[in-house]
Every structure is written in structure tokens, then in C-alpha cells.
Amino acid sequence: MLNLTIIIVAVCICIALILNLWRLLQGPSISDRILALDTMYINAIALILLYGIYIKSALYFEAAVLIAMLGFVSTAALCKYLLRGDIIE
Amino acid sequence: MPLYLEIIICVSLLIGGAFLLIGSYGLVRLPDIYMRLHSPTKASTLGITGVLVASMIFQSHLKGFFSIQELLITLFLLITAPVAANMIAKTALHQRTKSLKDTKGQDLMETIRDREAPTKPPQNP
Amino acid sequence: MKLFPMPFHSLLLFVVWLLLNNSISAGHIVLAVFFAITIPWLVTGMLDEHPRILKPWLAIRYALMVLKDILTANVEVALLVIGPIKNLSPGFVAVPINVSSDLGITVLASTVSLTPGTVSAEVSKDKAWLYIHALHLDDEAELIESIKQRYEKPIKEIFGC
Numbered sequence: 433m434l435n436l437t438i439i440i441v442a443v444c445i446c447i448a449l450i451l452n453l454w455r456l457l458q459g460p461s462i463s464d465r466i467l468a469l470d471t472m473y474i475n476a477i478a479l480i481l482l483y484g485i486y487i488k489s490a491l492y493f494e495a496a497v498l499i500a501m502l503g504f505v506s507t508a509a510l511c512k513y514l515l516r517g518d519i520i521e
Numbered sequence: 522m523p524l525y526l527e528i529i530i531c532v533s534l535l536i537g538g539a540f541l542l543i544g545s546y547g548l549v550r551l552p553d554i555y556m557r558l559h560s561p562t563k564a565s566t567l568g569i570t571g572v573l574v575a576s577m578i579f580q581s582h583l584k585g586f587f588s589i590q591e592l593l594i595t596l597f598l599l600i601t602a603p604v605a606a607n608m609i610a611k612t613a614l615h616q617r618t619k620s621l622k623d624t625k626g627q628d629l630m631e632t633i634r635d636r637e638a639p640t641k642p643p644q645n646p
Numbered sequence: 647m648k649l650f651p652m653p654f655h656s657l658l659l660f661v662v663w664l665l666l667n668n669s670i671s672a673g674h675i676v677l678a679v680f681f682a683i684t685i686p687w688l689v690t691g692m693l694d695e696h697p698r699i700l701k702p703w704l705a706i707r708y709a710l711m712v713l714k715d716i717l718t719a720n721v722e723v724a725l726l727v728i729g730p731i732k733n734l735s736p737g738f739v740a741v742p743i744n745v746s747s748d749l750g751i752t753v754l755a756s757t758v759s760l761t762p763g764t765v766s767a768e769v770s771k772d773k774a775w776l777y778i779h780a781l782h783l784d785d786e787a788e789l790i791e792s793i794k795q796r797y798e799k800p801i802k803e804i805f806g807c
Contacts, residue, residue: 433527433528433531434522434531437530437531440538441534441537444541444542445538445541445542447542448541448542448544448546451545451546451548451549452545452548455548455549455557461613461616461618462612462616463609463612463616463618464557466609466612467548467554468548470561470605471545474541474544474561474565474568474569474598475541475545475565477598478537478538478541478572481572481573481576481591482572482576484576484580485530485575485576485579488583490580490584490588493576493580493590493591497594497597497666500594500601501597504597504604504605507608507609508604508608511605511608511611512608514612514615514616515608515611515612515615540720540724543724543727544724544727546728547723547724550727553736555736555765555767555779556734556736558765558779559723559726559763559765559781560727562765563716563720563724563760564720564727566716566720567717567720567724588668589665590665590668592665593662593665593666599716599760600756602759602760603757603758603759603765603766604756606759606765607756607759607765607766607767607768610765610766610767610768610779611767611768614768620736621736623735624737624738625735625738625783625786626738626740627738629738629739629740629777630738632740633767633777634768636769636770636771638772638775639740639775
């Protein structure tokens with residue numbers, strides 16, 4: 433039962449990632465693209481944790497933490513750059 | 522693995538997956554950037570929490586002791602999601618991104634961009 | 647010199663270190679205590695004045711209330727997103743606030759972003775107005791009133807400003 437659920441949820445997340453990718457490529461304004469990128473990070477974390485459950489390993493937690501942190505920092509940096517023309521003032 | 526644990530894990534995984542999908546669906550479906558901001562910041566937060574709770578229960582069972590590491594990611598995302606949303610909203614306003622035509626209070630957008638106080642006070646304060 | 651110049655941050659560092667290593671063995675506890683004491687001691691000179699949490703119990707109650715609101719907010723927004731978009735009427739609203747500290751405003755803005763149908767967009771320069779965007783704006787005055795009653799009042803009490 434668990435394996436079937438994992439596959440269903442993985443398909444859900446992959447569809448979500450494709451929708452994000454569509455918005456990333458399509459996005460009329462640059463803020464749309466940043467938002468799509470931010471959402472892709474969150475979906476990627478979910479996918480990695482799911483893979484960790486699937487192969488019964490705890491190693492993937494570190495990868496998820498790293499993606500969470502880098503995702504936030506890169507979103508903040510991109511926004512800051514567009515707002516002020518400089519990342520570190 | 523006992524059946525009841527498996528059921529709990531499956532249910533929270535399914536809830537998480539559904540909310541992640543809804544969040545991304547909203548990102549594609551809603552018409553303007555300010556409305557799109559709502560769906561990933563809220564729906565995706567609950568979605569990731571569902572997956573993390575499932576992962577937490579599973580790892581606790583796997584290791585044989587109570588493993589609440591995953592709470593760290595949940596907490597981090599709960600703190601950073603509104604900040605990221607706020608920064609994206611600022612960027613959109615700074616770039617004078619057009620909002621949907623029948624948005625209420627559109628005259629406020631220039632004021633918000635310049636970070637001034639509103640010139641016209643709200644109708645009934 | 648105080649042993650814990652920033653007690654809240656020390657506690658946070660201690661807990662996060664143990665969570666990251668996922669263990670409560672003696673070695674990690676010693677390391678966590680070491681970090682909890684040295685890091686605040688090293689950085690305390692670089693920080694501006696930060697307000698203290700005056701009422702910790704109220705803060706915990708506030709956090710629980712916000713968690714409950716996040717749950718309802720998620721379901722509400724998910725329903726709005728799936729439902730017909732034509733009925734949605736988004737709008738910008740200016741909310742007058744009188745929380746004076748930066749930390750209080752940050753907490754208020756984050757809470758507003760995480761709770762039903764609203765995202766905070768900007769704070770005015772004089773820190774007297776919080777601009778929010780609502781996904782579905784029914785009654786502007788009611789929204790402002792609910793934010794002021796539900797979130798601003800406890801924050802003012804917690805930070806005492």
C-alpha cells in the first residue's frame with residue numbers, strides 16, 4: 433500500500449513541477465518567474481523526501497535542508513537584485 | 522510496519538501531494554501575479570507539511586526512536602514562505618506589473634510602490 | 647558580562663543543533679551548550695536593540711492560534727483556487743497599524759501572509775500603514791477590523807509596544 437501511495441504522490445508532485453515549469457517559461461513578468469522558481473524548490477524538497485521514504489534511507493534529509501535554505505536565499509537575492517540593483521549593500 | 526502506521530503515513534502523504542498539486546495548479550490558473558502569490562505560499566506550505574509529517578513518522582519507525590528532524594524544515598518553510606512572498610510582491614510592485622482590471626483599490630498601487638501613507642483615508646476607519 | 651545575552655536565541659541554537667544531528671547523546675549536548683553560549687556572546691555586539699518577549703505564555707498561545715489559522719487558511723485558499731475564478735474580487739487594502747518595533751511589524755506581516763486570503767505587500771515608510779493584497783475582498787472594513795482585533799492586539803501585548 434505504501435509503495436502505491438508513494439507512486440501516486442510522486443506523480444502528483446511531478447505534474448506540479450511541470451505546471452511550475454510552464455509558468456517559469458510562460459510567466460509574463462519577471463516576478464512570475466521568481467515565484468515559479470520558488471515553488472519549484474518546495475516541490476523538489478517534497479520529491480526528495482518522498483524518495484527517501486521510498487528507498488528507506490535517512491540520508492536525503494540533509495539534501496532537503498540544503499535545498500530549503502538555498503531556495504529561500506536565492507529567492508531573496510533575486511528579488512533584492514531586482515529591487516535595488518545590488519544584493520549586498 | 523504495523524498497519525495503522527502505514528495508513529497514517531499514506532493519508533498524510535496523499536493530503537500533502539494533493540495540496541502541492543493544488544498550489545501549483547493555482548500558480549498556472551490564477552490571472553495576475555498578485556493573486557498567484559496566494560496559492561504557492563499557502564497551499565504549498567500545507568502540502569510540504571503533510572509530506573514532512575509522513576517522512577517523520579516513517580523515519581521514527583525506521584530508526585526505532587522518535588525522530589523529529591523533519592520539523593526543522595517545516596519550521597524553516599513556515600518562517601520563510603511569507604518573507605519570500607512579501608519580497609516577490611515588492612518586486613512586482615516595483616516593476617509596475619499590471620494587476621487584474623477589476624482589482625479593488627488600484628489607485629493605491631503607486632502609493633504602495635513609493636511606500637507613502639495613503640492620501641485618501643479608508644471610508645470607515 | 648552576562649552568560650546569556652540573548653536567551654531566546656541561545657535556546658533556539660541549542661534545539662536546532664540537536665535537531666540537525668537528530669541525537670541527544672552527551673557529546674552533542676555539550677557541543678550544543680557550547681554553541682548556545684559562544685555564538686550569542688560573539689554576535690551580541692553587532693545587533694541593534696531588539697525588543698524582549700514580555701509575555702511568553704501569550705506568545706505560545708498566539709503561535710498555536712496562528713497554526714490553527716494556517717490550517718483553515720490553506721483549505722480556504724485551496725477551495726478558492728479550485729472554484730470558479732470569475733467570482734473572485736481581489737483588492738489592495740491599507741491597514742493602519744500602531745506596532746512600533748520592527749520585530750512586531752515583521753511578525754504581524756508574516757502572520758497576515760500566512761492566514762486566510764491575504765498577503766502583506768509593503769509597509770509604509772512611517773511604519774503606520776501595512777499594505778495587504780486580498781484574494782477575495784468582501785468587506786474592507788471587516789477585514790481591517792479582524793486583523794486589528796485578532797493579530798495586532800496580542801502582538802502589542804507580547805512585545806509591549
